[in-house]
Amino acid sequence: MAGLRVPGRRRGRRGRHHPPALRSRRRLLSGGHPTFREPGRYRVGAITLLGVPGRHADPYGREFGQLNTIWVVEAGGLRVAHLGDNVPLTGAMADAIGDVDVLLIPVDDQDHILTAAEVDLLRERLAPRVTVPMHYRLTSLSDLPASVGPIDDWLSRQRNVRRLESHWATLSAETLPAAPSVWAFQPSPAVRPWRQAVRAVWALRDEARQRARDGDRAGAIERLREAVRLAPDVSVFGFDLAVSLRDASRDAAAMSVLTTSLAGAGRHDRAYTMRSRKLLAELHDEAGDGDLAAEQYRLIPAGSHNIEQRERATRYLAAHQ
Numbered sequence: 001m002a003g004l005r006v007p008g009r010r011r012g013r014r015g016r017h018h019p020p021a022l023r024s025r026r027r028l029l030s031g032g033h034p035t036f037r038e039p040g041r042y043r044v045g046a047i048t049l050l051g052v053p054g055r056h057a058d059p060y061g062r063e064f065g066q067l068n069t070i071w072v073v074e075a076g077g078l079r080v081a082h083l084g085d086n087v088p089l090t091g092a093m094a095d096a097i098g099d100v101d102v103l104l105i106p107v108d109d110q111d112h113i114l115t116a117a118e119v120d121l122l123r124e125r126l127a128p129r130v131t132v133p134m135h136y137r138l139t140s141l142s143d144l145p146a147s148v149g150p151i152d153d154w155l156s157r158q159r160n161v162r163r164l165e166s167h168w169a170t171l172s173a174e175t176l177p178a179a180p181s182v183w184a185f186q187p188s189p190a191v192r193p194w195r196q197a198v199r200a201v202w203a204l205r206d207e208a209r210q211r212a213r214d215g216d217r218a219g220a221i222e223r224l225r226e227a228v229r230l231a232p233d234v235s236v237f238g239f240d241l242a243v244s245l246r247d248a249s250r251d252a253a254a255m256s257v258l259t260t261s262l263a264g265a266g267r268h269d270r271a272y273t274m275r276s277r278k279l280l281a282e283l284h285d286e287a288g289d290g291d292l293a294a295e296q297y298r299l300i301p302a303g304s305h306n307i308e309q310r311e312r313a314t315r316y317l318a319a320h321q
Contacts, residue, residue, distance in 0.1 A: 039069050048074040052096045054086040072097055077173035080104070081126065085135065088118045094125050101176060103128035106135035110149030116157075129176045132183050141193040151184070158182045201227045201237060212244065220244055228261065235265040236272040242279060255283050274304035278312065290320050 036042050039051035050072040070093065073080045080102040083089075089097070103126055106113035113135060114122070123131055136151045137143075155161055160181040167188040208223035224241035231237055238261025245254035258280040265273045281296035293316070300313035 037069075046075060050074070050097075052093060054084065054089075054093055056085050056087070070097060072100065078102060078171065078176075081128070083122075085113050088114065089122060089125065094122075097126060099127045101128060101173070102130045102132065102171065104132045104134050107133035107151055107154055108136035108149040109151060109153045110147070112136075112148045116154060119154075123180070128180065130171065130181055130183055132185065138187055138191070141187065141191065142199075155182065155184060195231075197230045198234060201231045201234070204230070205237060205240060208240065208244075217244065217248055221248065228257065232261070233264050233266040233269075235261050235269045235276050238262075238265075239272045239276045239279065242276070246279070246283070251283055251287065255280060255287075258283070270303065271306075274300055274306065274309055277303075278309050281313075281316070285316075294320055 034042075034044060036049055036051060039053045042049040042051070052070040052072065054068040054070045056068040068084045068086050070084060070086055071082045073082075079098070079100045081097055081100040082104045083106065085106055086093075103123065105119060105122060107116075107119055133151050133154070135148070137145065137148045139150045139152075155163075160177065160179050162177075162181055162183045164183060164185050167186045169183065169185070204223045204227040208220040208227070211217075211223065212220040221241065221244050224237060224244055227237040228241055238257055242254040242257045242261070245251075245257060258276050262273065262276055262280070265276070277296045277299055281293040281300075284290075284293035284296065297313040297316045301310050304310055304313075
């Protein structure tokens with residue numbers, strides 16, 4: 001679990017919350033570490049993984065069918081549950097999870113996933129000794145995204161709050177707190193604020209969208225070109241520019257932008273990278289170049305969590321073998 005180390009757990013046992021990019025129930029990561037992608041009970045050495053079928057909170061996740069798997073890790077005499085972005089638990093979900101020692105649950109002051117009352121009910125039902133809030137905005141790093149709030153107000157209303165000075169802690173059955181507690185971790189050193197250039201570029205993107213709504217297509221394209229110049233490794237800007245160019249019937253320019261953007265896309269921008277690949281594949285196909293279209297579609301099934309994208313890629317590849 002992120003931020004926790006429990007006896008008997010070694011790195012590399014991973015569960016995925018959003019739906020599988022591959023159909024297999026189990027696959028190996030590089031280095032031979034297994035990844036489990038679907039609900040079920042799994043055993044790896046002294047560790048037991050229980051995947052409980054859930055449902056992603058509304059209105060998010062519709063592009064992957066709102067699938068969500070709640071993972072319970074049993075190791076070292078502890079049961080640790082990670083809810084992901086699940087809706088409030090049904091009785092069947094809660095029964096399948098059972099009592100837990102540690103609960104990782106989405107919390108923020110804007111009720112992005114769960115309300116404070118829903119969080120209280122879940123804690124009462126699952127009876128964790130340690131609750132770890134997650135999926136909130138770190139105000140020390142960014143004021144974005146605006147739709148996700150911090151947790152300061154929520155924490156101020158909780159009892160037995162422990163504000164850790166690190167991004168990890170060791171926990172065992174013997175060291176569980178006597179009373180239900182809330183542990184708030186520091187962010188990992190790997191989490192850094194956005195570059196100032198990227199923050200400025202988001203403002204350019206907002207301006208481009210407003211210009212497009214006002215009918216100023218040329219002005220929108222100009223702003224998006226500047227956004228791509230300032231942040232070439234963030235594929236959302238290249239994607240938006242390519243869409244604007246395609247809408248202006250400038251398909252060749254759109255393909256050029258997407259090819260360049262994908263070549264430098266950062267590894268954390270998967271969603272828009274996959275959208276860019278799908279758009280580039282469509283443009284190549286419309287231009288009569290099926291081989292280049294297939295080259296992009298081949299990268300989608302294993303890289304995208306979007307059901308429509310994966311199905312479209314699979315159908316295209318099956319029809320163009």
